[in-house]
Amino acid sequence: MTELSAGHDDPFAPHLAASAVLDDRGVVVAWNRRAQELLGHPDTAVIGRPAVEVLVAPRDRPAVTEAAARCRSAGGWVGVLGLRHRDGRLVELGIRAHELSRDGRVREWFLAGALADDVLERQRDHAVLDGLYRQCPIGLVVHGPDLRILRVNRAIERFSGVPAADFRGLPTGRMLLPDDARKAVDRVREVMETGRPLVYSEQFARLEQDPAREQVALVSSFRMEDPSGRVLGVAEMIEDITERHRAQRRLALLDQAGSRIGTTLDVAETARELAEVMVPHLADHASVDLLQPVTRGEEPTRALGGPVVRLGTCSIGAQQPGPPHPQGEPVAFGPGTPQAGCLAEGRPVLEPVVPPDWFSAEDRQGAHAPDPGAHSLIVVPLAARGLVLGVMTLWRSRRPDAFEADDLTLAQELASRAAVAIDNARRFTQQQQTAFALQSSLLPRAVPDQSAVAVALRYLPASAGPGLGGDWFDVIPQSGARVALVVGDVVGRGIHAAATMGRLRTAVHTLASLDLEPDEVLSRLDDLVNLLAAEQEAVGERPVGEQVVGATCLYAVYDPVSGRCSVARAGHPPPVVTAPDGQVSLLDLPACPPLGLGGLPFEARDIELAEGSLLCLYTNGIIGERHIDADIGLAKLRAALAHPAGALERTCQAVVDALVPSRPSDDVVLLIARTRMLPSDNVASWRLPQGPAGAARARALTTAKLTEWGLEHLAFTTELIASELVTNVYRYAGGPATLRLIRERCLVCEVSDTSHTSPHLRHARTTDEGGRGLFLVAQMTERWGTHYTREGKTVWTEQPLTGTIV
Incomplete structure (x- = not known):
């Protein structure tokens, strides 16, 4: 039988229990009112009769007799008996029997009884209370009204490592560090004064005997009162969740690392992100050092070790000493340092306790220990795809707890994830550098000399996104002092876009040398783009019917003699013109389709530009940034060009400052040309009569004008050139001819007619009477060619002003 305990709510209390007195023969000699209430027998029906006869059913009498025998031998008994109610039903009562003696001779027995359910409930309450103090895994602390500890359970003993008896009488919070003790006192006092319970409050604390270890607990508190409402103290339930909290914190850090590390394909930025994630959640100071080839986008050698570059650091607090080496500068790890060993062996290093003199002064100057107070160290390799890219170093100096094995595991996991991001950034950097080198080699190295326009250029490669674009530009001198201005943008990114750009630029140069009109140039480019797309489809580089190769282009030809500019565009933004008076306008050009759609016509438009006008050509990178609406970008561009800053x-x-961000997401090309006009006295033009007399007239006019210009040394060759070209018009074209001489950087001789028949250079046989004219012209000039117009053609030649071509 389980022993039954008494208390203020004890069912065996005198005012609650059923009582009876039996003599030594088991006859009832006393019977109280509570006994009558529970069993229904009045005292007159029980007193004087054997208790077994009145209260026990015949079938239960053997068990009762046995219990009575034990009671006589032991002098008392406690247990549960089933007694018969007056109406015949069975009532189970918990019974306590105690021996009473008078004069040492007469023995009587005092019996106290209560309902068995009440007794069992009391027993359960006692078991729960006993379990709270002896077996419960959740800590229990009972504080008195004077804020002293009355009692703690064994769970608190396990948490703190202090015997439970040592807590009795201590002030609340006595075992904690001062700051944590004040918080504990305030918490208990608030619950005691307000009566409001505290439920699952997360508390951080450090014990005096183990100040380096931070513990986390969930605390629930309530005020204790007696039936009269008098405050007896505060009871606190304390659950140690230190390990759970650390695990949650590590999981949160892993989740945070997934969203914060590798946001860009930039090696240095990824290293900085890794360092910033580590502080302050895991370390007080973090540094990320990468091997020098990695920072350049190159693949490190399989042999571990080598010079490193510090690309990421982070420390707690504004007063934390920074690294002696600025970010981006080389760092040398001396032999024997953990970083050098980690690089050489590719294995992590955990030093939970680092003595103050563990590093020499030279080591500290080498940025190995960022703070004289640093006491715990982790070094992990940054390894991805079988290559060690660098190391990450973590220090603790402000928080007293040392790194643990779980911290090392977490640091390795974060370093592994970051290493993949760094390697991706390194590969992207390598690809970017390759594409940029290719693109740079395909773009113009310098603007050629010409008299038509003054040019200012800006080319800014994309610093973000999947790779460089295929933007390009060109300034191509043409015959008759004209100049072609070209800006284009190839669809796509990376090396393929750069290669396509180079092919298109080469084609533009070839077409420009043929002196074709802008719309004709774009038509030929469109054919080329479709040919490139067909080649890709034929070798399986793109799905059938999907347009991958494409481009936009703007082609303009400016004539400084007439001041006329002919412009055509293929899906490209129109140019902006700023008049000499500052008025800005967007050229209204036909919206022709991009290159590569095939079969659609292109249309050119001629405009007159006053001398000193600005013609601005650009790509979408100027106005089409993702965070800028194209109309807003055009408005900003027009505003920037409305007040030219003097020098081009x-x-x-x-x-660029007004429209281009510091890190453009797309390539940017900006070409601004200020128009010039050739002086009228540098140009001479004559309409020649038809027939044989035209050649003689051309020779006379040429000699006179060259004498006027002081170019008598070119008279003989120029007379011969003009005579041959005019004679060809007479022989093959049949219409009137126009002779024009232009003096600029060279001497230009042009003969125009209304025929589209193309002259051809050929080598005449010794027996031929003709066919040597163009051969002689080619020998006596620096360049020559044919320029076709809607009205006919112009055959032109160029000679240097300093002498003749022999």
């Missing part, structure tokens, strides 16, 4: 270079830079 300053105007060009002002446009």
Whole structure:
């Protein structure tokens, strides 16, 4: 039988229990009112009769007799008996029997009884209370009204490592560090004064005997009162969740690392992100050092070790000493340092306790220990795809707890994830550098000399996104002092876009040398783009019917003699013109389709440009940034060009500063040309009569004008050139001819007619009477060619002003 305990709510209390007195023969000699209430027998029906006869059913009498025998031998008994109610039903009562003696001779027995359910409930309450103090895994602390500890359970003993008896009488919070003790006192006092319970409050604390270890607990508190409402103290339930909290914190850090590390394909930025994630959640100071080839986008050698570059650091607090080496500068790890060993062996290093003199002064100057107070160290390799890219170093100096094995595991996991992101950034950097080198080699190295326009250029490669674009530009001198201005943008990114751009630029140069009109140039380019797309489809580089190769292009030809500019565009933004008076306008050009759609016509438009006008050509990178609406970008561009900053270079830079972010997501090409006009006395033009007399007239006019210009030394060759070209018109074209001489950087001789018949250079046989004219012209000039117009053609030649071509 389980022993039954008494208390203020004890069912065996005198005012609650059924009582009876039996003599030594088992006859009832006393019977109280509570006994009558529970069993229904009045005292007159029980007193004087054997208790077994009145209260026990015949079938239960053997068990009762046995219990009575034990009671006589032991002098008392406690247990549960089933007694018969007056109406015949069975009532189970918990019974306590105690021996009473008078004069040492007469023995009587005092019996106290209560309902068995009440007794069992009391027993359960006692078991729960006993379990709270002896077996419960959740800590229990009972504080008195004077804020002293009355009692703690064994769970608190296990948490703190202090015997439970040592807590009795201590002030609340006595075992904690001062700051944590004040918080504990305030918490208990608030619950005691307000009566409001505290439920699952997360508390951080450190014990005096183990100040380096931070513990986390969930605390629930309530005020204790007696039936009269008098405050007896505060009871606190304390659950140690230190390990759970650390696990949650590590999982949160892993989740945070997934969203914060590798947001860009930039090696240095990824290293900085890794360092910033580590502080302050895992370390007080973090540094990320990468091997030098990695920072350049190159693949490190399989042999571990080598010079490193510090690309990421982070420390707690503004007063934390920074690294002696600025970020981006080389760092040398001396022999024997953990970083050098980690690089050489590719294995992590955990030093939970680092003595203050563990590093020499030279080591500290080498940025190995960022703070004299650093006491715990982790070094992990940054390894991805079988290559060690660098190391990450973590220090603790402000928080007293040392790194643990779980911290090392977490650091390795984060370093592994970051290493993959760094390697991806390294590969992207390598690809970017390759594409940029290819693109740079395909773009113009310098603007050629010409008299038509003054040019300012800006080319800014994309610093983000999947790779470089295929933007390009060109300034191509043409015959008759004209100049072609070209800006284009190839669809796609990376090396393929750069290669396509180079092919298109080469084609533009070839077409420009043929002196074709802008719309004709774009038509030929469209054919080329479709041919490139067909080649890709034939070798399986793109799905059938999917347009991958494509481009936009703007082609303009400016004539400084007439001031006329002919412009055509293929899906490209129209140019912006700034008049000499500052008025800005967007050229209204036909919206022709991009290159590569095939079969659609292109249309050119001629405009008159006053001398000193600005013609601005650009790509979408100027106005089409993802965070800028194209209309807003055009408005900003027009505003930047409305007030030219004097020098053309300053105007060009002002446009870049106003519209281009520090890290453009797309390539940017900006070409601004200020128009010039050739002086009228540098151009001479004559309409020649038809027939044989035209050649003689051309020779006379040429000699006179060259004498006037002081170019008598070119008279003989120029007379011969003009005579041969005019004679060809007479022989093959049949219409009137126009002779024009232009003096600029070279001497230009042009003969125009209304025929589209193309002259051909050939080598005449010794027996031929003719066919040597163009051969002689080619020998006596630096360049020559044919320029076709809607009205006919122009055959032109160029000679240097310093002498003749022999």
